[in-house]
Amino acid sequence: MKDSTEKIITDARDAVSLMSAQKGRKLTYHVTTFGCQMNARDSEKLSGVLEECGFMPEEDEQTADFVIFNTCTVRDNADQRFFGHLGSICAVKKKRPDMIIGVCGCLAQEDKAREKIMTSYPQVDLVFGTHNIFDFPALVLKVLSREVTTGKGHIISEVWDDTDMIVEDIPVKRNYKFKSGVNIMFGCNNFCSYCIVPYVRGRERSRPWQDILQEIRHLSDDGVIEVMLLGQNVNSYGRGLDDGISFAALLRKVAKVEGVKRIRFMTSHPKDLSDELIEVMASTDKICRHIHLPLQSGSTRILNAMNRHYTKEQYIDLALSIRERIPDIAITTDLIIGFPGETDEDVDDTIDVIKKVAFDGAFTFIYSKRTGTPAASMPDQVPEDKVKYNFDRVLSVVQDMSRERAALIEGQVKEVLVEGINRQDSSLVTGRLSNNMSVHFPGDASLIGKIVPVKLTKSMGFYYIGERGDRKNG
Ligand code: SAH
Ligand code: SF4
Ligand code: F3S
Numbered sequence: 212m213k214d215s216t217e218k219i220i221t222d223a224r225d226a227v228s229l230m231s232a233q234k235g236r237k238l239t240y241h242v243t244t245f246g247c248q249m250n251a252r253d254s255e256k257l258s259g260v261l262e263e264c265g266f267m268p269e270e271d272e273q274t275a276d277f278v279i280f281n282t283c284t285v286r287d288n289a290d291q292r293f294f295g296h297l298g299s300i301c302a303v304k305k306k307r308p309d310m311i312i313g314v315c316g317c318l319a320q321e322d323k324a325r326e327k328i329m330t331s332y333p334q335v336d337l338v339f340g341t342h343n344i345f346d347f348p349a350l351v352l353k354v355l356s357r358e359v360t361t362g363k364g365h366i367i368s369e370v371w372d373d374t375d376m377i378v379e380d381i382p383v384k385r386n387y388k389f390k391s392g393v394n395i396m397f398g399c400n401n402f403c404s405y406c407i408v409p410y411v412r413g414r415e416r417s418r419p420w421q422d423i424l425q426e427i428r429h430l431s432d433d434g435v436i437e438v439m440l441l442g443q444n445v446n447s448y449g450r451g452l453d454d455g456i457s458f459a460a461l462l463r464k465v466a467k468v469e470g471v472k473r474i475r476f477m478t479s480h481p482k483d484l485s486d487e488l489i490e491v492m493a494s495t496d497k498i499c500r501h502i503h504l505p506l507q508s509g510s511t512r513i514l515n516a517m518n519r520h521y522t523k524e525q526y527i528d529l530a531l532s533i534r535e536r537i538p539d540i541a542i543t544t545d546l547i548i549g550f551p552g553e554t555d556e557d558v559d560d561t562i563d564v565i566k567k568v569a570f571d572g573a574f575t576f577i578y579s580k581r582t583g584t585p586a587a588s589m590p591d592q593v594p595e596d597k598v599k600y601n602f603d604r605v606l607s608v609v610q611d612m613s614r615e616r617a618a619l620i621e622g623q624v625k626e627v628l629v630e631g632i633n634r635q636d637s638s639l640v641t642g643r644l645s646n647n648m649s650v651h652f653p654g655d656a657s658l659i660g661k662i663v664p665v666k667l668t669k670s671m672g673f674y675y676i677g678e679r680g681d682r683k684n685g
Contacts, residue, residue, distance in 0.1 A: 227265035239269035246283025252392040259382035282318035286579035313337035340370035379383040389660030396442035431470035446483035461489040505545035507563035510557035541571035541646035549578035549598035551589035652677035
């Protein structure tokens with residue numbers, strides 16, 4: 212940690228001890244995260260800072276002393292979910308006025324939404340955006356100092372328009388001991404016409420590979436065996452860095468880090484996926500047999516309007532060549548139904564691609580109009596009933612395909628990284644295959660964080676039921 216950050220955290224810790232002494236108990240925090248893996252990783256930084264400052268984790272959002280919402284605004288339902296939570300927490304604060312409420316992340320970066328938070332939710336103490344999360348220790352200190360001195364609620368809002376800074380080394384509290392996300396780049400330059408992310412996450416910036424490797428070495432020393440390299444478009448990693456390193460070259464370096472047994476990454480934009488990447492994946496066992504390759508639409512006309520820079524045929528060729536060179540790979544995707552101007556024939560094209568590629572899984576989203584994006588002002592927004600009809604058609608094919616794919620390896624023994632005790636049945640543990648599918652099988656907490664062979668006794672379509680096994684065949 213930098214000296215200045217250390218100093219801020221020490222001051223914050225003093226303020227927290229003073230408040231704890233006044234209350235006669237430890238102060239607690241809760242981070243509620245919406246959205247993608249990037250946000251999940253950012254939340255680990257928020258937790259890390261709050262714990263360094265002396266707050267203890269609290270499971271229940273409603274009872275914590277410091278509640279922070281790390282928001283997402285990719286679709287309207289993400290906004291709605293957040294405002295639902297915020298409304299109920301503000302009601303709690305009316306009864307417990309010394310509670311601290313913070314809002315950060317992608318929605319907080321968006322001007323209109325921020326205005327709504329500031330005007331309609333006066334209980335909120337702190338608002339900041341995506342560009343100054345590294346400044347969180349200082350913001351915590353500001354909020355605490357005000358609490359200590361005046362006890363009055365005022366919003367402190369620090370939202371920066373953009374940044375070209377990448378700040379290393381703020382405290383992190385990982386959700387899992389044995390696996391971790393690692394940011395390799397921030398922001399996005401692709402401006403897909405429906406998407407708000409480039410506006411709220413700023414321009415694409417790659418982290419120097421030396422910093423990435425150093426972080427991964429530290430993680431490995433600390434017991435991490437699986438890393439997930441994170442970026443909105445990992446395939447363009449390295450653009451803008453002096454040494455012109457590619458994503459494939461970065462993967463080669465990461466694979467050499469001792470102790471790292473599994474490498475994942477998210478997300479791959481089809482337009483930038485290189486042959487070199489397929490080659491590295493095929494030849495490196497540590498790289499998991501999974502690629503998330505968002506298609507969005509199977510219609511070339513719609514893809515064009517979406518500004519995706521590939522055609523239906525190019526996508527199919529790419530996916531099939533990945534399958535050919537890495538036969539046991541799982542390919543998953545994202546699909547948007549109801550983009551402006553989308554016809555039933557366009558959706559037929561999407562279904563055609565789903566069948567030809569045989570996706571192992573897909574997230575199917577209903578198009579959500581995002582103010583400020585080019586698609587929001589396109590003519591021919593699709594009526595709700597038509598979207599619903601096409602959504603159901605797509606979902607049913609997606610489910611059929613993934614069920615068929617999952618059945619292919621039923622009965623086989625696969626290596627599984629055990630992630631935790633099963634939520635419904637505590638006699639089972641839940642783990643993940645290299646291809647990202649989940650399996651539930653009898654076991655206990657001693658297996659968590661270990662890679663063990665498991666026989667996939669029954670495919671349930673989206674997951675497996677299994678049992679411990681040590682043979683490589685069924
Ligand atoms: N950078 C990633 C995607 C990040 S957003 C990529 O390009 O692959 C995750 C997914 O949300 C997208 O793949 C897309 O399918 C979906 N999405 C983004 N904006 C959306 C919108 N306005 N309406 C519906 N779905 C959207
Ligand atoms: Fe959004 Fe496209 Fe960037 Fe993904 S690549 S974050 S969909 S603009
Ligand atoms: Fe959402 Fe922001 Fe991720 S808008 S999907 S949390 S980058």
